[in-house]
Amino acid sequence: MTQRKQKKNNEKNENQNDLTYEKMLKAHFQKCSKEKEKNKSLNLSERRLVNLPIRAALKSKGVIDWWRMVSDLDLSGNKLDSHSIPTEFQELKSLRSLELHHNNFHEIPRVVLSLDQLRFLGFSNNQLSVIPNDLQKMSQLYGLSLANNKLGSMAPLCRVRTLRWLSLDSNLITQIPRLIKNMKLLECLYLRHNKIRSIPQELNKCKELHELCLSYNQITEIKNGVFVFNSLKILDLSGNPIQSLPQEIQNLKLDFLAIEDCLLTSKPNNLSSLTIIDDQNPYLSLLDLTQCEIDFDPQKVEWKEF
Template sequence: MSGLERLNLKGNRLRRLPQEVEALSRLKVLNLGNNNFDEAPEQLKYLVSLQKLHLFGNKICRISPSIFDGLQNLVLLNLNNNRLTYLPPEIQRLKNLECMSLDNNQLRSLPKELCCLRKLRELHLSHNSIIGLCKMKRLRILDVAGNNIQIFPTDMENLELEELYCEDNPLLEKNPVSAIQEEDILTLKELTARFILSQLENKNIYLHRAMQNNLEVQAVLSHKRKCAQCGSSFLSMWLECVKFLDVKQQMTTSRNLELLPVRAFLCSYKCFNHPDHGLFGIAVL
């Protein structure tokens, strides 16, 4: 039995994984769908050859981080129809994961560590409660239908998606909002940060040397953003805007989706009031 490569235990009302399964060091495909697990079995960490794991249709609300230690060869992970509210950051250990499906769970967000999965090409997240997404530049298929997404992250336009499904989300609509303010009032911290950032971008060698020994300032400036209009760097005072990408010619998308709202940031009201930049303010109702 130790040489078994495929095992189907689907629909057996299991609450625990049989101890004999731990010894299946050559197992490549395991189907534990439609059982009664309330957490992912910790014995899975012993299945070092596993490539495809199906855990759909259980009652899983927790995944022990230790499980990921032994699943280095996992290519496909199916956790549809469970009760997950979060994913542990240790999921980044699944270095060979190509496809992950988490439809019909209770997720509100994704850990930033998910971006470390360099081989992840397909991600299914339909019918959760997701508000935001992390940056996953290598994705080709993304399904986030039926969530609570209003606007996509700034780097969304850099993705090379082939398929995007996002129907049944409260996406922002293209309604212009004009600025009620023209002058910017910046704090001393913001003014100082913008000056330092501009000097660093202009290759100020003395400032570069001083920065190398100041870890605290490095940490503060690591949160910088770039203005979508003028390209200048700024720190923590900005205008949050949205731009609408025409995606109908670029990828397969949800029916009737033509314009995709993507978050953008501007450094000043001057940039916001600049004509023809194609950016819209976000009104808070």
């Protein structure tokens, strides 16, 4: 096939994609208008899209007017990459949630970073290796999912001080930066299946943190002074070569503690107050000790469904 013929076929396929996309938008627009939806959402996941032909929508006034009011957009499970998002994407002034999971992104497109009204951004299961510094300009962002990528550092995220929910599971992260102390609004932090070796004491500045998941890293020791805040409810340390737990854990009002597949060889003095539901610590409803080699009496534990 000659290059000229190949180019002609590509242009034909693009035009067909534009028409299909425009037809789909019109149908969705008519449906939403009929139902008088207040919060307009658009699900274009699993559509085998290789580009996002917004220009097609610009040709139809009714569609583009509705497009500008879309609040939630799901483009997950397609074949989009960093060159698939056109500059017209910035027309989505009302967009609050954008999901681009399971695509082929090697970087976060600049036009996405210009959507400064976004509250949730999802890029899990892509090929991202670097977090752009411009992410800190997204002043409304409170939820970010970057799980299952190739990130080696989370340092730039410490400048995004609005974040409350952050997922970085299954990356190549080696440490939690001390600048984590700047993320004072952080409530949920997921760093499972990375290469983290230690937990910095500065984590105790995250006074709103109530869920911390660090399972299956390379943490060997937890120093005193890390867990000195009372907001934490869920703590997952399973799958780490931890030999002992700090005394301060007994002061946490946990709902869930997971330490299965650790290397605890003796029962810490403070563990009894966590395993036994009594007046000293009535908050813990489940303690997961699977595969640990410590000696404890299950008859004294009040086990509940999780």
